[in-house]
Ligand code: ADP
């Protein structure tokens with residue numbers, strides 16, 4: 266690609282000042298600034314359209330980023346995440362913002378979240394560091410504001426870039442804290458299998474969040490820090506922080522009990538997020554779970570396509586087949602059954618369930634109900650009769666929040682009580698209570714969890730085009746994908762934390778269709794997509810380079826595919 270002088274850009278902007286907005290299109294190309302290169306990849310069509318896609322690339326050596334910021338993949342991810350945040354902060358600081366109609370004057374990049382994620386917003390390799398961002402090229406009505414554009418490219422942008430991508434201006438201690446925090450969490454997660462743990466909560470962790478819509482830590486003197494009960498105390502050594510202690514959650518079935526409002530769900534929510542590494546001072550830096558941990562909940566009204574829910578549901582009215590169950594409007598129990606089977610289908614090995622978001626009849630069926638309603642009249646085999654089999658037959662562990670039914674004492678390997686936001690071990694007491702009961706509920710789960718049929722998605726059921734060949738994939742909200750003319754509603758998929766993940770998942774659905782041949786299982790084809798992503802990065806997903814994608818798990822990609830109302834599959 267030909268690279269022009271920065272002066273050419275300035276001259277060009279002077280020339281098109283006052284002209285029709287479309288004249289901005291001519292800017293597309295590369296420009297050499299004194300300390301970096303600027304790439305104008307795509308120019309918006311009008312001031313109201315999505316802002317223009319821009320990149321800035323700095324020579325690695327000139328940036329001053331030392332080799333130890335990228336010696337391992339996790340360090341590179343953390344460095345990029347940190348630089349993305351700095352760029353975001355400096356956009357707010359140095360970009361004036363409003364410079365005319367619509368999005369005129371905007372300079373933005375990917376919005377940071379509490380997690381340290383691999384993102385397309387920043388790329389760091391041996392040769393350069395590159396930030397991808399968006400600029401609302403300024404206009405008044407239909408006319409170009411050349412002077413404003415010159416101010417944006419030649420005053421604001423240099424300030425933002427100089428402050429965000431050059432080591433001499435960056436807060437060094439904070440950068441390394443960011444890197445080391447991510448590296449420690451990653452290491453900790455890697456230790457779990459050898460310790461036969463599925464999760465770890467560090468002593469001193471701060472689990473509650475600022476509010477139901479604000480994922481930052483609860484900043485209050487009343488916030489109580491986590492303290493490990495003796496029985497679950499585990500000590501480990503981390504590469505940067507050194508020795509730490511915390512609660513190891515063993516493999517198997519773990520029950521979290523306790524009175525209402527005593528912090529049960531807060532603990533479970535923290536475990537849900539344990540698949541991610543958190544930023545320093547989040548409070549959950551030392552809360553980790555196995556990477557294939559899945560929160561499952563009821564999601565009534567969701568679409569289900571040929572999922573084998575027979576381990577949980579049988580003999581539905583009208584002989585509806587539950588080995589290949591389809592519905593456009595699932596009930597609470599059938600949706601929760603499908604969510605579990607589909608999670609296991611794509612490799613989940615830890616399930617997290619909360620009574621708050623579960624279907625009651627899916628979770629329990631007590632002695633009295635067994636006496637009143639015969640098993641032959643009840644299609645549901647409740648989770649309580651399957652949870653131990655899940656571990657024994659499939660090595661899938663469960664952590665379950667259950668304050669409302671002691672029947673689970675019989676099937677739990679460990680019982681932890683939350684009392685005044687502190688955990689304590691009540692396993693023995695729960696066992697004694699279970700053993701003392703005279704009349705027990707009957708087990709209704711059979712001998713085995715049972716095998717479920719695999720499914721192979723049909724490529725033709727995914728149409729990402731709106732109108733003739735106009736690729737239309739975007740994220741409506743954090744848990745909503747717009748895919749062609751289809752809306753994929755993922756409101757119940759709680760482990761998506763960033764709208765940039767949602768967008769990437771949208772593109773990944775389209776990408777995955779290349780591997781769909783009607784034979785290959787969903788699990789296999791997701792594995793192929795994951796391999797491509799780990800070898801080549803997020804840029805392979807969309808047809809152009811864009812800085813608003815974030816890494817996601819194939820588990821969430823599967824969840825999106827499974828929720829598509831156009832989905833067709835072959836059972837294999
Ligand atoms: P439960 O599921 O047991 O009913 P929650 O986990 O929903 O309880 O917690 C109830 C409330 O207490 C929430 O507002 C939560 O933010 C707050 N909370 C949870 N843990 C703590 C803690 N360690 N310190 C202070 N407040 C907490």
Ligand code: MG
Nearest residue numbers: 529530531621
């Ligand atoms: Mg709760």
